[in-house]
Amino acid sequence: AQSVTQPDIHITVSEGASLELRCNYSYGATPYLFWYVQSPGQGLQLLLKYFSGDTLVQGIKGFEAEFKRSQSSFNLRKPSVHWSDAAEYFCAVATGVAAGNKLTFGGGTRVLVKP
Amino acid sequence: EAQVTQNPRYLITVTGKKLTVTCSQNMNHEYMSWYRQDPGLGLRQIYYSMNVEVTDKGDVPEGYKVSRKEKRNFPLILESPSPNQTSLYFCASTREWSGSFGTGELFFGEGSRLTVL
Numbered sequence: 059a060q061s062v063t064q065p066d067i068h069i070t071v072s073e074g075a076s077l078e079l080r081c082n083y084s085y086g087a088t089p090y091l092f093w094y095v096q097s098p099g100q101g102l103q104l105l106l107k108y109f110s111g112d113t114l115v116q117g118i119k120g121f122e123a124e125f126k127r128s129q130s131s132f133n134l135r136k137p138s139v140h141w142s143d144a145a146e147y148f149c150a151v152a153t154g155v156a157a158g159n160k161l162t163f164g165g166g167t168r169v170l171v172k173p
Numbered sequence: 174e175a176q177v178t179q180n181p182r183y184l185i186t187v188t189g190k191k192l193t194v195t196c197s198q199n200m201n202h203e204y205m206s207w208y209r210q211d212p213g214l215g216l217r218q219i220y221y222s223m224n225v226e227v228t229d230k231g232d233v234p235e236g237y238k239v240s241r242k243e244k245r246n247f248p249l250i251l252e253s254p255s256p257n258q259t260s261l262y263f264c265a266s267t268r269e270w271s272g273s274f275g276t277g278e279l280f281f282g283e284g285s286r287l288t289v290l
Contacts, residue, residue, distance in 0.1 A: 067213070092278070101177075101263060101281035102216075148215055159223065159270045160206065160231055161279060163215035 064164035081149030196264030
């Protein structure tokens with residue numbers, strides 16, 4: 059069965075420092091991968107997605123992610139964090155009809171930004 | 174403005190009192206789904222609908238019902254709520270689950286926080 063693991067439950071980073079959030083997935087077919095961000099009291103907003111092609115994908119708000127098939131990973135990065143990046147981040151893999159036509163989410167990583 | 178609208182946003186109820194959480198999207202999307210979010214577990218799918226009159230169970234359907242009588246609406250029904258259904262609920266939609274537009278890019282509502290006492 060498909061699964062997504064985000065090893066870090068919480069990360070604290072200083073404003074202006076770089077950020078990397080880890081994501082590992084398990085899925086037998088070609089993965090469609092996503093990163094979503096959830097600000098306090100809000101719904102989930104799509105940051106970026108990987109379907110095929112270039113393994114380094116750019117998203118909104120200055121985020122990027124790199125797909126590494128050999129490591130089954132899809133880590134999210136940002137070179138310089140802003141206070142507004144404090145939020146919870148979710149990695150997800152999309153599955154087809156055999157696995158329920160859904161997004162399978164990781165448990166999330168909460169990012170705290172120190173001034 | 175393109176959006177997914179859920180109501181109510183917050184609700185406190187008691188065990189056994191039937192309730193409905195409404196979800197409406199104005200993007201003419203075929204696919205809609207419900208997720209619940211619990212700490213440390215991420216989001217888990219409750220039910221989904223590929224199109225009008227087509228619904229199917231997700232990973233955690235017990236205690237929930239849905240219907241899709243028209244394209245824009247996908248209400249979530251709790252016939253007899255229990256405390257273990259206390260959670261944050263999200264409705265989401267997309268143009269079609271898998272096609273030329275890709276797979277799985279969901280648009281989410283702002284969530285409905287439900288507390289069952």
